[in-house]
Amino acid sequence: xxxxxxxxxxxxxxxxxxxxxxxxxxxxxxxxxxxxxxxxxxxxxxxxxxxxxxxxxxxxxxxxxxxxxxxxxxxxxxxxxxxxxxxxxxxxxxxxxxxxxxxxxxxxxxxxxxxxxxxxxxxxxxxxxxxxxxxxxxxxxxxxxxxxxxxxxxxxxxxxxxxxxx
Amino acid sequence: xxxxxxxxxxxxxxxxxxxxxxxxxxxxxxxxxxxxxxxxxxxxxxxxxxxxxxxxxxxxxxxxxxxxxxxxxxxxxxxxxxxxxxxxxxxxxxxxxxxxxxxxxxxxxxxxxxxxxxxxxxxxxxxxxxxxxxxxxxxxxxxxxxxxxxxxxxxxxxxxxxxxxx
DNA sequence: ATCATAATATTCGTGTCCTGATATTATGAG
DNA sequence: CTCATAATATCAGGACACGAATATTATGAT
Numbered sequence: 001x002x003x004x005x006x007x008x009x010x011x012x013x014x015x016x017x018x019x020x021x022x023x024x025x026x027x028x029x030x031x032x033x034x035x036x037x038x039x040x041x042x043x044x045x046x047x048x049x050x051x052x053x054x055x056x057x058x059x060x061x062x063x064x065x066x067x068x069x070x071x072x073x074x075x076x077x078x079x080x081x082x083x084x085x086x087x088x089x090x091x092x093x094x095x096x097x098x099x100x101x102x103x104x105x106x107x108x109x110x111x112x113x114x115x116x117x118x119x120x121x122x123x124x125x126x127x128x129x130x131x132x133x134x135x136x137x138x139x140x141x142x143x144x145x146x147x148x149x150x151x152x153x154x155x156x157x158x159x160x161x162x163x164x165x166x
Numbered sequence: 167x168x169x170x171x172x173x174x175x176x177x178x179x180x181x182x183x184x185x186x187x188x189x190x191x192x193x194x195x196x197x198x199x200x201x202x203x204x205x206x207x208x209x210x211x212x213x214x215x216x217x218x219x220x221x222x223x224x225x226x227x228x229x230x231x232x233x234x235x236x237x238x239x240x241x242x243x244x245x246x247x248x249x250x251x252x253x254x255x256x257x258x259x260x261x262x263x264x265x266x267x268x269x270x271x272x273x274x275x276x277x278x279x280x281x282x283x284x285x286x287x288x289x290x291x292x293x294x295x296x297x298x299x300x301x302x303x304x305x306x307x308x309x310x311x312x313x314x315x316x317x318x319x320x321x322x323x324x325x326x327x328x329x330x331x332x
Numbered sequence: 333a334t335c336a337t338a339a340t341a342t343t344c345g346t347g348t349c350c351t352g353a354t355a356t357t358a359t360g361a362g
Numbered sequence: 363c364t365c366a367t368a369a370t371a372t373c374a375g376g377a378c379a380c381g382a383a384t385a386t387t388a389t390g391a392t
Contacts, residue, residue, distance in 0.1 A: 039325035040206030112340045112387045151317045159205035278357045
């Protein structure tokens with residue numbers, strides 16, 4: 001019903017009222033929260049498409065990236081880094097363990113913590129995923145000026161900081 | 167492990183390396199895609215908390231808002247507006263029908279389409295949810311200048327426009 | 333030493349959200 | 363009219379993502 005494909009349209013009268021992505025409340029006049037969701041949604045889909053070529057979901061890639069950056073971190077550490085709950089990370093780690101991309105070792109001192117690390121196949125796959133992710137990131141930067149980028153980055157960090165404590 | 171609550175900390179050596187929300191790659195120097203995800207994540211949680219007081223999830227509120235704005239729209243219309251797949255919207259509509267917040271009528275002409283409308287209890291609940299949502303939106307606007315807001319809005323719309331076709 | 337507090341890992345149930353697939357109904361071209 | 367094309371609604375399956383709850387282990391104060 002976005003006017004671009006009104007060829008086979010069941011109810012032109014109603015459909016004509018429904019705006020496309022840049023129009024009406026879906027455009028710059030819309031709610032900030034809605035626009036943020038719309039943009040993040042698009043980004044998530046771009047990343048999922050890109051990472052599907054190496055057999056990873058974007059949450060899996062995110063968690064593997066965290067583990068690569070902080071080898072030996074715990075489930076709870078990852079949850080905080082990724083702004084997810086421990087339960088969610090648990091499910092993602094379980095999927096990665098099933099694929100033998102990560103392994104866990106009991107903490108040498110603390111009896112409860114399990115240290116998580118990438119396996120060799122995990123490191124290799126992460127490298128291939130990173131190449132895809134960087135290509136997407138690069139496209140994003142090309143979309144705006146350096147001046148705007150500074151403003152946008154500051155705003156994004158402020159938005160995350162204003163989050164309620166988990 | 168964010169330094170703010172390092173009281174009971176299992177592994178201070180590793181934890182000290184892990185940045186908080188505004189620091190390191192979690193700050194303005196991080197990947198745009200990651201920052202966008204982090205910000206949208208925080209916003210989603212704010213909305214879910216606010217809407218939980220009226221018993222709605224934020225996708226349910228979003229879909230009800232669409233139906234309120236375009237009464238008689240179809241499942242497919244909503245999917246396009248919310249940037250979701252028809253299957254996802256189907257699940258949300260099913261939940262709303264279980265709660266008797268929306269109803270469906272066969273399209274008067276088209277034999278396949280089902281027109282969706284809010285019930286009276288649905289309209290009432292949407293009104294109460296809207297008050298909560300507007301309070302969150304208002305807080306967002308207070309966080310930045312009018313000049314920055316224009317830049318941010320333009321960028322968010324560009325990000326959504328660059329989405330791959332569903 | 334004990335005991336409240338807190339952090340960890342985990343399970344359960346519900347609600348998104350996607351890809352893939354199927355059945356039904358319209359529409360347009362021939 | 364007929365048939366290819368497309369749009370609709372829906373089912374099935376898998377992967378997040380959350381709140382609530384449980385069990386285990388540490389820590390800190392008394």
